[in-house]
Amino acid sequence: MADIEVQDLGKTYVVPERDGGVRAALTSLVRRRTRQVRAVAGVSFAVDRGEVVGFLGPNGAGKTTTLKMLAGLLHPTTGTAAVLGHTPWLRDRGYLGRMALVMGNRNQLQWDIPVLDSYRLYQAIFRIAPADFSRRLAELTELLELGDLLRKPVRNLSLGERMKCEIAGSLLHYPAVLFLDEPTIGLDVAMQRRIRSFIAEYNQRTGACVMLTSHYMADVEALCRRVVVIHRGSLLFDGELSALVDRFAAHKVITVALEEGSTIGDAQLAALVEGTVTGRTPTSVTVQVPRAHTPTAAGRLLAALPVVDLTIEDPPIEGVIEEVFATPAEEPAEEAGRDGR
Numbered sequence: 001m002a003d004i005e006v007q008d009l010g011k012t013y014v015v016p017e018r019d020g021g022v023r024a025a026l027t028s029l030v031r032r033r034t035r036q037v038r039a040v041a042g043v044s045f046a047v048d049r050g051e052v053v054g055f056l057g058p059n060g061a062g063k064t065t066t067l068k069m070l071a072g073l074l075h076p077t078t079g080t081a082a083v084l085g086h087t088p089w090l091r092d093r094g095y096l097g098r099m100a101l102v103m104g105n106r107n108q109l110q111w112d113i114p115v116l117d118s119y120r121l122y123q124a125i126f127r128i129a130p131a132d133f134s135r136r137l138a139e140l141t142e143l144l145e146l147g148d149l150l151r152k153p154v155r156n157l158s159l160g161e162r163m164k165c166e167i168a169g170s171l172l173h174y175p176a177v178l179f180l181d182e183p184t185i186g187l188d189v190a191m192q193r194r195i196r197s198f199i200a201e202y203n204q205r206t207g208a209c210v211m212l213t214s215h216y217m218a219d220v221e222a223l224c225r226r227v228v229v230i231h232r233g234s235l236l237f238d239g240e241l242s243a244l245v246d247r248f249a250a251h252k253v254i255t256v257a258l259e260e261g262s263t264i265g266d267a268q269l270a271a272l273v274e275g276t277v278t279g280r281t282p283t284s285v286t287v288q289v290p291r292a293h294t295p296t297a298a299g300r301l302l303a304a305l306p307v308v309d310l311t312i313e314d315p316p317i318e319g320v321i322e323e324v325f326a327t328p329a330e331e332p333a334e335e336a337g338r339d340g341r
């Protein structure tokens with residue numbers, strides 16, 4: 001059985017609406033106008049034990065809303081979900097003690113007290129036995145290099161230090177399901193890398209399943225073989241990251257290196273391949289060509305030029321994701337089926 005099973009999950013927020021000005025403010029006291037915002041429009045997917053799944057979508061796609069429902073913070077408007085066999089929004093102790101939600105842009109630790117004091121509070125809340133608490137704390141301190149940070153009040157920590165402490169605190173009860181919403185947001189590249197490798201390590205050590213949202217494709221490429229993509233609240237793709245590239249990348253990138261002293265002009269290149277030049281050095285050229293045209297283009301370049309090396313690559317994942325999001329959300333339902341599994 002999957003650890004996370006989601007069926008037609010939807011959430012519509014009802015938000016009060018009024019025009020600006022005193023008159024509108026007074027009118028709204030007696031006649032409230034509301035508007036419905038459909039944040040999640042009925043999504044279905046499943047995540048197996050031990051999987052790390054990237055949950056992707058542009059701003060406002062409905063990722064955080066979905067994770068909040070799965071973490072039991074929001075009631076859905078439609079659909080069902082079972083996480084570790086529990087209905088999340090019933091918030092039973094058995095569930096809350098086995099999952100964690102980490103939001104990169106929210107503080108969960110107490111601001112004015114040392115990190116360790118917040119951790120002791122978590123120890124009491126989750127009823128962690130003293131021996132387990134000490135062992136886990138030592139392990140997390142080592143893995144995330146927390147050292148002295150534990151004795152400092154949260155307000156004195158840098159963003160990266162705080163994030164490490166937030167993550168460690170969320171894992172003290174050893175959750176079997178981990179929802180990570182932008183855990184590396186705003187961090188420098190080195191800190192992003194450390195947090196990434198920590199998530200991978202935690203997943204391997206404990207077999208926990210992880211759902212991760214991130215706008216940094218490096219996180220997704222490093223951690224997730226599978227991605228679930230939502231757009232305007234609807235599921236757009238569910239499958240392997242490589243299948244996403246195959247399906248949505250309209251181009252490939254060919255780079256040819258030429259023999260020393262030889263060059264190729266724009267007109268000659270245009271006559272050989274149908275594509276856009278994206279890079280040039282005195283002895284090499286990089287051209288983006290439509291996918292279907294790639295074998296012909298490569299063949300022509302090899303035949304016509306003094307080529308010493310030729311590589312064909314997929315475009316950077318960022319570019320592919322942009323192309324995915326450019327696709328209308330109203331794709332046929334079967335397009336959202338899981339590929340490659």
Ligand SMILES: Nc1ncnc2c1ncn2[C@@H]1O[C@H](COP(=O)(O)OP(=O)(O)OP(=O)(O)O)[C@@H](O)[C@H]1O
Pocket residue numbers: 013014015037038039057058059060061062063064065066
């Ligand atoms: N509490 C709320 N009340 C009303 N509308 C909301 C609320 N929270 C989110 N929304 C709306 O629901 C939609 C989905 O928001 P959500 O935060 O789930 O998206 P997201 O994919 O996490 O975006 P981002 O990448 O920007 O964090 C957006 O249109 C947002 O404005």
